Amino acid sequence: MEKLKSRLYIMVFTLAMISICLALISSSKQREFYYISIYLAILGLIIEYKTVHFKKFNIAYPIILLGVVKLIWFLLLERHANGYNIYSDQLNGGKKLVLGGCLVFYLTQLRDYLNIINYRKIMLYTVGLGFAAASCFAFWQSIHGVQRVEMGLDRATNAAYIYSTFSILFVYLLYSHKNTTCYTIAGLAIALSFVVTILTGTRAAIILHLLIIGVMTVYYFKKIHVKSTLLVLIIASLAFFSLYKNYIHPKIQQTYSEVTLYQEGQDNTSLGARFSMWTVGIKNFIYAPLGQSMESRFNYSDQYTTQNPQYRATMKFLNVHLHDETIEALSLQGIFGGLALLWFYISICWVALRERNTPLLFTMNCLIVYGLSDVLLLSSEAILFYIALIGVCGVTLSPKQKEV
Structure with a gap:
């Protein structure tokens, strides 16, 4: 029986890793591996019910709470005359968070099973393969004329945030092997x-x-390794200047133009619309601090932007999201959503700092920082990627294996 339990755990860990690596290649395959790993994790929790402990804090708890807050908000405030809209992103996001929390709980509760395999080497090879595949995919799209590469996703912004986080994990895994080849x-x-x-x-x-x-x-x-830092900066600078004319300079001009237009009262631009959405989102929170339905948010925002037309671009994106994780939560779930999100951020970062768990800490840093300009916990691919990554990174170091 013990052998079955350990094999089941290793299978869940491996499937979660594959799901992470497929996030930028095939979102459909990513979902398949993610949900199979969850169902097996739930089976594992049933089998291991005598072993698991619920009293001690676990990084799965804030994930589950965040999902539950979204589900309760949906059930209480999103019922209309013709019933519920089951295609709600908030509903789907809440379900994915609760289920993902079960996966994280299983992985972190029984992580001693990882000691029977060389999981660091497995992670390095798996993530390295995924990184190489995603990078090749991006270059293939660029060569074939795609203006903003998306890899296997449908939005370049989501692809950028996931790829950035994924590559940071790969760099960390190379660092952790502590040899010249890996550093190179x-x-x-x-x-x-x-x-x-x-x-x-x-x-x-x-x-x-x-x-x-x-x-x-x-x-x-x-500490800072001066020679290595200079070498990386030189290579990065060469990349920067080689792409400056076609990619960097247009973005700088676009940013300057959009800020100028916004200051003149025109927000019908990418950056201007974000500024307007953040302003209107905060106004919504002040208007309904305990939460409100999407219909209520739309009606209030419509009224507010009619009186303040300089924020009118908000209405184009309002039924999608407000391009900021915290403001989105506050404008709909109110103070309860905001506090649940804050606990999610702070508690997992605190655990990562306490255990010196570098990959978990910087997974959360990416989620927080990139959540300032997008709502990653509503995107299916982003939720699946980040929750699986939190689970996998949460077990890479046990208290007995702290980094030195």
């Missing part, structure tokens, strides 16, 4: 990932990608 590959991976991030045309990722990698590098090594 890590430097090349940093430069390559920066190029692909530029090809996505996503400004937040372009600006923050190298910065997050730099902070992660200093946090991991506890």
Whole structure:
């Protein structure tokens, strides 16, 4: 029986890893492996019911709570005369978070089973293969004239955020093997990932990608390796200047133009619409601090933007989301959604800091930072990717195996 339990755990861990690596290649296959891993994890929890402990804090709890808040909000406020809209992104997001929390709980509760395999090497090879496949996919799209590469997704922004986080994990895994060959590959991976991030045309990722990698590098090594840093900066600079004319300069001009137009009261641009959405979203929270339905948010926003036409571009995107994780939660689920999201961010980061778990910490950093300009916990591919990644990273270090 013990052998069956350990094999089931290794299977769930492996399926979760495959799901993560397929996120940028095939979203349909990503979903298949993700849900199979969840169903097997639930089976594992039933089999291991005498072993699991519920009293001690687990990083799955804030994930499940966040999902439950979304589900309760949906059941209480989204019922209309003709019933519920079961195609709601909030409903689907809530279900994915609750189920994903079960996967994270199983993986973290029984992580001692990982000691029977060389999981670090397996992770390195699996993630490395996924990174290489996603990068090749991006270059293939760019060569064939795709203006903003999306890889296997339908939005370049989501692709950029997921790819950036995925490549940061790959760089960490190379660092953790502590040899010259891996350090060299890590430097090349940093430069390559920066190029692909530029090809996505996503400004937040372009600006923050190298910065997050730099902070992660200093946090991991506890010092700055001058020669290695200079080499990576030189390679990144060459990549930057080679792509400057076709990719970087147009983005700089676009940003300057959009900020100027917004200051003149015209928000019908990508950046201007975001500024307007954030303003209107905060106004919605002030109007309904305990939460409101999407219909109520639409009606209030319509009234507010009619009186303040400089924010009118908000109405084009309102029924999708407000391009900020926190503001989106506050504008619909009110203070309860905001607090649940805050606990999700802070508690998992605290566990990562306490256990010196670098990959978990920087997975959360990416989720938080990129959540300032998008709503990742409503996107199917992003939820599946980040929750599976939290589960996998949450078990890569047990308290007895802390980094030195």
